[in-house]
Amino acid sequence: MWHVHPALAPVPADRSTKMNKILLVPGLHNSGPDHWQSRWHQYFPHWQRMVGLPWDKPDLTVWSAKLASKLRSRRGRAHLVAHSFGALAAITAARQQPDKVASLFIVAPADPAHFGIVDEALAGSLKVSAQLIASRNDPWLSFERAEYWSRQWQVPLFDAGEVSHINAQSGHGEWSQGLNLLGTLYRRAEMVVEPAPAVWERRAALSFR
Numbered sequence: 001m002w003h004v005h006p007a008l009a010p011v012p013a014d015r016s017t018k019m020n021k022i023l024l025v026p027g028l029h030n031s032g033p034d035h036w037q038s039r040w041h042q043y044f045p046h047w048q049r050m051v052g053l054p055w056d057k058p059d060l061t062v063w064s065a066k067l068a069s070k071l072r073s074r075r076g077r078a079h080l081v082a083h084s085f086g087a088l089a090a091i092t093a094a095r096q097q098p099d100k101v102a103s104l105f106i107v108a109p110a111d112p113a114h115f116g117i118v119d120e121a122l123a124g125s126l127k128v129s130a131q132l133i134a135s136r137n138d139p140w141l142s143f144e145r146a147e148y149w150s151r152q153w154q155v156p157l158f159d160a161g162e163v164s165h166i167n168a169q170s171g172h173g174e175w176s177q178g179l180n181l182l183g184t185l186y187r188r189a190e191m192v193v194e195p196a197p198a199v200w201e202r203r204a205a206l207s208f209r
Helices: 036-043 060-073 085-096 143-153 176-190 197-202
Strands: 022-025 078-083 101-107 129-134 157-159
Touching: 022 036, 022 060, 022 085, 036 078, 060 085, 078 085, 078 176, 085 101, 101 176, 129 143, 129 176, 143 157
Parallel strands: 022 078, 078 101, 101 129, 129 157
Antiparallel strands: none
16 A cells, blocks of 8 residues: 555546646656556546657657647646656756746656767756656666756755666556655645645645646
């Protein structure tokens, strides 16, 4: 049984059709059924998920343009929950559409250098509420580079330990720790006062909405 932030409780059926603020942005090859992004989407079907990207072609220009277009089509600001190469696209799109992004949840971002992308293309403050989560033995991004990007983007870095790429292969399916980190970021971005733990049980029907 998951023990997650109360703001992540499933929405009642009569509210599930309302546009939600969460937008999942998978990385290369999309996120398979056992990936935490897919598990979360199953648990929270009212969240949205990015589709239609060229999943096997890591073209940052194309990915970010499609994501920026998706953001423009939304009525309100989105909280982007991005992984790996998808995180690079999310950061780029957020800079293209700053008024359409409420927060960035950046998990195990891929090193731009792996794709021939210069650091300057992603450097600079994100100027939005954000959380960076990195592993100490991620084959796609060294922890030293994660610290570098934390400074560049001016966002807090959560040290997840030696957990590889934080995906299905590393055993991150339900990933309740990540859900709670996301809940904390969401509340900070929405400037919602954090309730005392005892209150959380009484507010279990809350959802990101």
